[in-house]
Amino acid sequence: MEATIAAIATAPGMGAVGLIRVSGPETFSRVSQCLLGQKDCAAFAERKAVLTKVTEASGEVIDEVLITCFHGPRSYTGEDTAELACHGGVLVMRRVLQRLFESGILPAGAGEFSKRAFLNGKMDLTQAEAVMDLISAQTDLAMRAAHEQLQGKLGNQAELIRQEVLGIAAHVEAYIDFPEEDIDTDTGAALSKRLQSVASQISKLLHTAEQGRILREGVRTVIYGSPNAGKSSLLNELLGFERAIVSDIEGTTRDTVEEVINLQGIPVRLIDTAGMRETADVIEQQGVSRTQAQVKTADLVLEVVDGSQPRNHLLTEQDIEGRHHLLVVNKSDLELHADWQDAGGVRISCTRGDGLDALIAKITEELSMGAAEWGGHAVAINARHQACLKRAKAALEAAEQTLLTGAGAEFISVDLREAMEAIGEIAGRIDTEELLGEIFSSFCIGK
Numbered sequence: 304m305e306a307t308i309a310a311i312a313t314a315p316g317m318g319a320v321g322l323i324r325v326s327g328p329e330t331f332s333r334v335s336q337c338l339l340g341q342k343d344c345a346a347f348a349e350r351k352a353v354l355t356k357v358t359e360a361s362g363e364v365i366d367e368v369l370i371t372c373f374h375g376p377r378s379y380t381g382e383d384t385a386e387l388a389c390h391g392g393v394l395v396m397r398r399v400l401q402r403l404f405e406s407g408i409l410p411a412g413a414g415e416f417s418k419r420a421f422l423n424g425k426m427d428l429t430q431a432e433a434v435m436d437l438i439s440a441q442t443d444l445a446m447r448a449a450h451e452q453l454q455g456k457l458g459n460q461a462e463l464i465r466q467e468v469l470g471i472a473a474h475v476e477a478y479i480d481f482p483e484e485d486i487d488t489d490t491g492a493a494l495s496k497r498l499q500s501v502a503s504q505i506s507k508l509l510h511t512a513e514q515g516r517i518l519r520e521g522v523r524t525v526i527y528g529s530p531n532a533g534k535s536s537l538l539n540e541l542l543g544f545e546r547a548i549v550s551d552i553e554g555t556t557r558d559t560v561e562e563v564i565n566l567q568g569i570p571v572r573l574i575d576t577a578g579m580r581e582t583a584d585v586i587e588q589q590g591v592s593r594t595q596a597q598v599k600t601a602d603l604v605l606e607v608v609d610g611s612q613p614r615n616h617l618l619t620e621q622d623i624e625g626r627h628h629l630l631v632v633n634k635s636d637l638e639l640h641a642d643w644q645d646a647g648g649v650r651i652s653c654t655r656g657d658g659l660d661a662l663i664a665k666i667t668e669e670l671s672m673g674a675a676e677w678g679g680h681a682v683a684i685n686a687r688h689q690a691c692l693k694r695a696k697a698a699l700e701a702a703e704q705t706l707l708t709g710a711g712a713e714f715i716s717v718d719l720r721e722a723m724e725a726i727g728e729i730a731g732r733i734d735t736e737e738l739l740g741e742i743f744s745s746f747c748i749g750k
């Protein structure tokens with residue numbers, strides 16, 4: 304029998320109301336023990352909030368709560384579930400939860416409610432992942448993509464593709480029973496066409512991987528430059544509040560400072576870094592090596608320079624290879640040094656707030672964020688989906704290759720089965736406990 308589990312479902316900290324969720328076969332019997340007069344909550348009207356009290360084993364009242372009972376399978380997890388809406392004090396919630404544990408209910412692990420919803424067929428794996436994406440979405444676009452996925456769009460697409468491969472496999476396998484018969488050229492050509500069509504559908508999904516990563520994690524934008532160039536000032540200007548310390552002392556920023564802003568619906572993760580220079584200070588040295596590491600993983604590098612000062616070591620072509628790059632010439636309120644006369648880039652002044660709109664427009668343009676692809680509410684896959692789809696695509700290509708060489712149907716069939724398995728994993732047609740554990744452990748407790 305599954306354990307009965309409980310966790311606080313609302314954000315940690317003080318709130319007007321806080322929700323505790325309980326799920327599992329013993330939900331009603333255990334929760335009833337904790338209610339005033341040990342009222343049998345299994346008899347409460349289903350899915351209706353009922354006002355009652357939670358008491359200590361001694362009978363002392365802990366809190367007045369609204370409790371809602373969902374009888375499995377009609378619940379989020381598919382199991383019997385109770386929701387206790389308590390007064391949202393940190394101590395109150397903790398005591399109610401503690402009381403539930405004393406009655407024999409166990410603490411829920413990270414993502415355990417959603418994992419149970421998945422195991423009970425309430426949602427597929429892409430939908431369970433979408434729950435987490437939705438919670439962590441930082442912009443409208445990210446939220447919409449997560450919503451589409453939660454509605455089952457990706458899971459359905461994957462299932463359609465799997466069905467198509469299954470159809471092809473069935474056709475191919477019909478030949479296995481008749482070893483004297485080869486796949487004739489006409490059939491071969493038709494099968495090959497179908498394989499290509501499936502492969503192109505997979506490619507389309509694979510093309511959304513970059514968009515998916517950006518919607519989930521943001522465009523990694525590293526603010527780079529010499530000390531005092533005004534990197535932290537730029538971060539603060541773009542954020543609209545004083546996040547990082549700004550001073551005229553070189554080497555003010557040592558550790559990286561990260562914040563996400565919303566540019567036309569795209570989350571942009573700004574990373575302010577320690578200014579680049581030779582330094583004897585061991586802590587600053589560490590900061591500088593962090594800066595170098597950040598540039599290596601950046602999507603976009605904003606290279607900030609002090610326009611009133613001569614040019615000194617800038618990023619090389621090699622440093623920025625494969626990344627977007629913009630030169631930002633700061634301090635336009637001061638006289639421009641001749642070195643920057645023909646340097647191009649965007650001129651701004653953080654102290655005056657000049658040129659920031661132009662800079663934002665330039666960033667948007669650089670990332671082609673205005674492009675139509677961001678407008679459509681298409682699903683955008685995550686790294687796990689991407690790995691499955693790549694495997695599937697490779698297997699389909701192998702199948703087509705085998706078909707071309709005229710090898711036996713059983714060889715093609717092996718490749719097609721591999722493709723089906725890989726596609727099936729997207730929606731969670733897997734039975735490895737280990738993999739599920741890995742996916743759900745990244746969720747938050749109470750989800």
Ligand SMILES: Nc1nc2c(c(=O)[nH]1)N(C=O)[C@@H](CNc1ccc(C(=O)N[C@@H](CCC(=O)O)C(=O)O)cc1)CN2
Nearest residue numbers: 312322324371373376377378379380381386425434750
């Ligand atoms: N109070 C509360 N609010 C919440 C949640 C929750 O668990 N509790 N959710 C948690 O993420 C989200 C809503 N998701 C839910 C999805 C399905 C069911 C559910 O009871 N499904 C049943 C009945 C369906 C129906 O009545 O049409 C089912 O699928 O059989 C509940 C919540 C957001 N708001």
Ligand SMILES: Nc1nc2c(ncn2[C@@H]2O[C@H](COP(=O)(O)OP(=O)(O)OP(=O)(O)O)[C@@H](O)[C@H]2O)c(=O)[nH]1
Nearest residue numbers: 530531532533534535536550554555556578653654
């Ligand atoms: N005149 C002028 N001064 C600026 C401008 N932007 C920043 N400053 C000043 O330049 C100095 C350095 O700014 P910071 O933003 O701390 O520079 P930083 O690049 O983060 O420096 P480190 O953290 O040391 O690498 C501060 O005194 C700022 O007030 C600007 O547009 N014009």
Ligand SMILES: [Mg+2]
Nearest residue numbers: 534535555556
């Ligand atoms: Mg700084």
